[in-house]
Amino acid sequence: MTELLVRMIRKPQGAIGIMLLAVLAAICILGPWVAPYGPEKMDFLGRFRAPGWQNWLGADQFGRDVLSRLLTGARATVPMALAATLAGSAMGAVLGVASAYLGGKADEFIMRTNDAVMAIPGLLMALLLVSTLGNGAGNAVVAIAIAFAPGMARVTRSVALGVRNQDFVKAAVARGEGAAQIVFREMLPNVMGPIVIEATIRVSFAVMLFATLSFLGLGAQPPASEWGLMVADARQYMHRAPWILIAPSAAIALSAIAFNLVGDALRDALNPRDDR
């Protein structure tokens, strides 16, 4: 584990990604305590205050401190994206491995259904689900997870097909092990590498997808300081006070980049051939 970390840090991209993630994690945990103001504390004298010593990143249309809102809102954004990705990846991974193990008609049935779901664009799928389930952050997580699962199932199945032909799986079949045992204990641990990498890259999509849903008014609801919602609110004041828009946009972009960099670094570090 520590060796993996060392390998990841060896390249500058990996080091930057991990650093950014560490900062993000710190903000998620400590954000509300280090925030200079309360996230919903209004100050009518300070409406649209430009960035300065009072409000480091400026203030919004109600005079709320943008920095404080960002720091507090991290909790509402990043863990949600992570939860959605984890749930989606777990669903997809189990489906993919089971499909590869069962093979034949069951495989065809699972994968063709999967293809049908995949044909609907992720955002559209999420929109559809949220409008059925109702607005709210929890439902947005469920929607994103379901939208992610088919893609994950495809990736996992292709890796699992290779594992399926390994002799240790044949040995388990010849031993008379049950399907659950073979899927969860023999095959799943051996496809974890690609799943973890795919998942880290997908977290950044989830951050953006979640922000998009909130932006469209289907995810987090005002006055929550979720980042996507902040961008949506700031849109109308774009010309008057661009900093209200820029700060949360930059936060979303940075966290997406962080997860992407870590995903790439993980992919390289897990590949022993890439030993330079």
Next chain:
Amino acid sequence: MIPALTITNYGLDYVTAAGAVAVLREVSLEIAPGEVLGLVGESGSGKSSLAWALMRHLPANAREISGSLRLGDIDLQTLGPKRLTEVRGRRIGMVFQDPSTALNPTLTIGRQITEALMRHREVNARDANALAIELLGHVELRDPAAILRRYPHEISGGEKQRVIIATAFGCRPDVILFDEPTTALDVITGARIIELFARLRAETGVAALYISHDLAMMTSVADRVAVIRHGRVVEQAKASEIFRKPQHDYTKSLIAAVPRPERRLVHDTPGSALLLEAKGIDVHYGRAGLFRAAPPPATKAVDVDIRAGEIVGLVGESGSGKSSMARALTGLARFSGDIRFDGRTLRGAGDMNPAYRRDVQIVFQHPDSSLNPRHRIGEILSRPLKLYGGDTASVPRLLEQVRLPASYATRWPHQLSGGEKQRVAIARAFAARPRLVICDEITAPLDVSVQAQIIELLLALRAETGAAYLFITHDLNLIRQIAHRIVVMRHGQLVDSRAVDAFGADDVHPYTRELMAASPAPVG
């Protein structure tokens, strides 16, 4: 006279994260023009690294720490990239172990040969084509003009190796490196490639470095033999002498490990009670699709019977259907026909109850892939115990049974050597206390000395437990040492089945005779 190839005091390291690993040390070899030097060593001895060093194609983490490599009067180590491309192929050729990966699958055979000829013989395209046809005819390929138009996947492995040999000889190099050219081929195909090699070298007088792990083959191939171990050459002698009068202890142990059919290792006779009787087994892969018929069965009406405690050898080339039989008997492949076991008749994998699964165990060829890399050894061994009702506390006993320390239970498979992994796979099979163990080419990827230890272990386990073996192999010499009865398969059909002491009889099937002739005669 200048030697064709001179290696003086050569040393090579691979730099890894854990520090430098010594690969070759103080290697000094000389090959005279027209001479064939055999280089024998087990896996990891550095013999392939030496070949790549001579071809100047070492990995980026290789460090040459001492010595020199000279090809005639050329110092190979000082060549720049441009000079190197002139030397490679033209002055020094190479024939690889696996012909299936040595040819580019997207180019026709013709393109690949003529490209090399045009480059190294400075002929135009038309002449290169004519020359290629002549060369392929010379390596005994039928209808060379047609082969030139084919792609690598359209010809067999033996034909591919002939194409590669034709290309290597066609560029008229001074020296050709052969890196285990017959290891990936069938016994009979390999024997023909060796005959071809002997003829071509008599005609062309090329010098060669012939790398192999197979000692028995060296007498028919090489003039002199060097034995390499842990990157050091331990002994060099004439091929005719090294087997008769080995000097070094390591050479002696290698020669002792070579299987000889006349030295029987099993002396008892099995009981007469039938344990397993398979009748008319057809193994099917794939099903008929909407637009295509089902592929033909991999085996056709094969009958095999195994008595309690008997060792039955199942011999054949790759593609003969011998592994398909193993899969059918363990329920891994769909089959039609009857298997009678313990008074029950099984007509498909669905009929195999837990008792049958327990009684019939399989050990696979590649220990790397038969042990789950994400499970510790202890966990791997405890699975069959949990499944068949055993005590997981007996894992140390199982390890001890296969002569491994009990501390190995906490190790990961990748921390074990190939032979140790195969021992774990054997322990896993015996954890079920089986009555029949199917061994599918289990010694094929192992070195001869390790192979001898595994065979010894299997025989000891048999003495302990009374299990019968169905031993699938292509090594006739090995199986004649241990089997009571040998079954020969070819193209999915059973061609011969006889007791091992009747193998010298006159009525053996012509194919069996051919197999025996192709098995390298053990020396000394």
